[in-house]
Amino acid sequence: MxxxxxxxxxxxxxxxxxxxFCSILSFRGVTQNLDLIIYDSLLNKFPKKNKSESKTVVVGITEKDIEKYGWPIDDIYLFEVIKNLDNADSSSIVLDLYRNVGVGKGADQLSSFSKENKKVISIFNVAEGISSIPEFPLERQAFNDIPVDVDNVIRRNLVGVDRKKFNLPPQFVSIPSRMVEIHQKLNNEIFDIDEQFSEGKINTIKKYSGGYTNVDSNGFQILIDYPRSNYFPKYSIESILNKNFSKDFFKNKMVVIGATAPSLKDIFAFPSSRFIKDSQLMYISGAEIHAHRANQLLSLQNGNTLQINTINPxxxxxxxxxxxxxxxxxxxxxxxxxxxxxxxxxxxxxxxxxxxxxxxxxxxxxxxxxxxxxxxxxxxxxxxxxxxxxxxKALMQKLLGQTTSPEVAEELWKQKDSLIENGKFPGTELPVTILFSDTVSFSSVSEKMTPTELLDWLNNGMEKFVKIISENGGMVNKFTGDGFLAVFGAPVRKSLEESSNASIKTAIKIRNAIDDLIKDSVKKNLPPLRLRIGIHSGKIITGSMGGAEKIEYALIGDSVNVAARLESLNKEKMNNNCRILVSGDSLKFLKKENYNIENWGECKVKGRESLVEVYEIL
CATH class of the missing domain: 1.20.58 (Methane Monooxygenase Hydroxylase; Chain G, domain 1)
Structure with missing residues (x-):
């Protein structure tokens, strides 16, 4: 326990x-960068469908406009553009250009007209400290600050801030919120989007929303859904000045006037940027981003839900x-x-x-x-x-030594979870066949040799015997001085028919190996190595025996004793160099026509009251 x-x-x-560790990866922004890439790829592959027709139009200052009207563009041209859009009954007009200082001869006209016209919105920037047109009505000012992600991609729409909570003046409203507000008022509709965010009716981005990690989530932020390209039309300054447009098209539309020429650097990366090969399309102007944001906000104001949401972090x-x-x-x-x-x-x-x-x-x-x-x-x-x-594996090797065949070893490894319990083989009853052997006349042979010579002589045979046993699916459980105890059917269970046939087949091969060893010994003037083998089949108990200091795989039961007694039965009776005695319990599974067998009859073995049928494999 x-x-x-x-x-x-x-x-x-x-x-x-x-x-x-994973939390540290997250806090370090590693996972956020990956999640942002995944987000971009999903949005690029599966852009959100537009729930309604676009209510915004972008009037951009193009490269061609710069060539014609110069830069910075004179306010007289902006004044004419705004006047033409007003005459076309646009609902709101955002001048997405800083005009805290007027430009050119039309500065006064632009300032005066914009202040008086209730559709015009003038921008300011909180982060950079840039103000709007001087003395511009507070209720028509808007900030153009927008959050940029760590990889310089615009994904979030800063809808606004909780003015009541922070006691902020009325100009602290985002461009899209101001656009929708004026658009709704013109249509005699109630604008309550700020209240929906303040009351939590619309889910906003938190520090750990989606794949973000500790992102700046101040204010009311949502993800920009970025619908398909060309969602809203774009016009140039020149086309508006020349009145090359349909007034009916601009009627009741929110218009953003801003720089779209790449040379003006008012361009930003958006989620699909990394997947677009055309360098001209890789970035989107700030004016276009505001147009997207306004359309999204108007959709929410009209009762639609966010197209890209996040769950509670x-x-x-x-x-x-x-x-x-x-x-x-x-x-x-x-x-x-x-x-x-x-x-x-x-x-x-x-x-x-x-x-x-x-x-x-x-x-x-x-x-x-x-x-x-x-x-x-x-x-x-x-x-x-x-x-x-x-x-x-080390434990198995310790318990079973290196006496197991590759096949048995592989099977053992497959069954290791059921075989090994708490570092030990549990006690298990198995049907096995025991092969017990002993060397004939070992005592007399040992008198004629030095210990080193005797061990070399003995190992020369044992090395071959162990290999034969392993190759035939058996396992040498222990060496008994000048003999060994081998088992077939443990620790991997086999039927008695399989184990008995394998053991007798192994004994025959050992006999053949002994004949070859004797021929070699005669040449080297060494005594012949001869064996007695006893084979018996039956059930035994197997399992680990011992403790931490010494542990071994034990075979316990009557079958082990019977095999040992058969080996030592009538020791003097030797018909060949390797006598093989088999009990009737093993022989009954054998295909007897393949062997020359001599019946010894029922014999009394030491330590057992019942007689044992004994046969010799000749």
Missing amino acids: VKKLIKASINSSFYLLVIL TLELFLIILLILSTALYIEKSKKILYGLLGLIIIISSLSIAVFLSFISGYWIEFSLPIISIILVSTISWVKKAAEQQKQ
């Missing part, structure tokens, strides 16, 4: 460390931790690494599909952090499991 508690404590600490974090722990538990419980790997592939695939389907349904959820976490947890768990398997 104490060991289990310690192991559980270690595993818990391990998982906590993994979660901590706390809930998302809880689900990620739950996924990590569930994956870790699954990998930990998987008996085979292959099963764990297949499970991990299924989990990653399922998460990928979930992220995709969520985005299609309008929700951006975090992907990189859970993926990195579960891969990391799985990898470390597999490393741990591999280390444990090495320990188990």
Whole structure:
């Protein structure tokens, strides 16, 4: 129990460390960068469909306009543009150009007309400290500050700030909010979008929403959905000045006047930028971004929902931790690494599909952090499991030595989880065949040799015998001085028919090997090595015996004793160099027509009251 508690404590600490490490990756922004790329690719591949016709138009200062009218453009031209748009019954007109200082001979006209016309909006910038047109009405001013992500991509729409909460003056309204507000008033509609955000009716971005990590979430921010390209029309300054447009088209439209020429540097990267090959299309002007934002805000004002939303960050974090722990538990419980790997592939695939389907349904959820976490947890768990398997393998080698055939060793390894319990082989009853051997006249041979010569002489034979036993699926359990005890059918279970036939086949091969050894010994003037073998089949108890200092795989039971007694039965009776005595319990499974067999009849063996049928394989 104490060991289990310690192991559980270690595993818990391990998982906590993994979660901590992944959290550090997240805080460092590693996962955020990956999630932003995934977000961009999804939005590029699956752009959001427009829920309504665009209510915005962009009037841009193009490169051609700069060539014709110069830069900075004289306010007289802007004045004429605004006047023409006003005459076309536009609902709101944003001058997305800084005019805290007038430009050219038309400065006064532009300033006076803009102040008096209730459709015109003048911009200012909080971060850079740039003011609007001097003495411009506060209720028609708007800030053009917009959040930029760490990779310099515009994804978020800063709709506004809670003016009541921070007691801010009326000019602290974003460009799109002011555009929609004036547009709605002109149409005698109530504008309450700020209240919807203040009251939490529209979900806003938090510090850890979606794939963001500790992002600046001040104010009311939502994700810009960026519908298909050319969603709203674009006109040049020249076309408006020349009245080369339809008045009916501009009627009740929100207009943004701004710089669209790349040379003016008022261009920004947007989610699809990295996937566009044409350098002319890689960036979008600030005016176009404001137009997108205004359309999105008007859609919300008209009762539509956000096309790209996020779930509660706390809930998302809880689900990620739950996924990590569930994956870790699954990998930990998987008996085979292959099963764990297949499970991990299924989990990653399922998460990928979930992220995709969520985005299609309008929700951006975090992907990189859970993926990195579960891969990391799985990898470390597999490393741990591999280390444990090495320990188990070492234990098996300690218990079984190097006397197991490759086939048996492989089978043992497949069954290791069921065989090994708490570092030991559990006691198991198995049907086996025991092969017991002893060297004939060992005492007399040992008198004629030095210890070194005797050991070399004995090992010369034992090396060959062990190899034959292993090759035929048996295992040498122990050496008994000048003999050995081998078992067939343990620790990997086999039928008695399989084990008895394998043991007798092995005994015949050992006999053939002895004949070859004797020929070699005669040449070297060494005594011949001769064996007696006893074979018996039956049930025994197998398992680990001993403790930490010494442990061995024990074979316990009557069948072991019978095989040993058969080996020593009538020692003097030797018909060849390797006598093989087999009990009737083993022989009954044998295909007898393949062997020359002599029946010794029922014999009394030491330590056993019942008689044993004994046969010799000649």
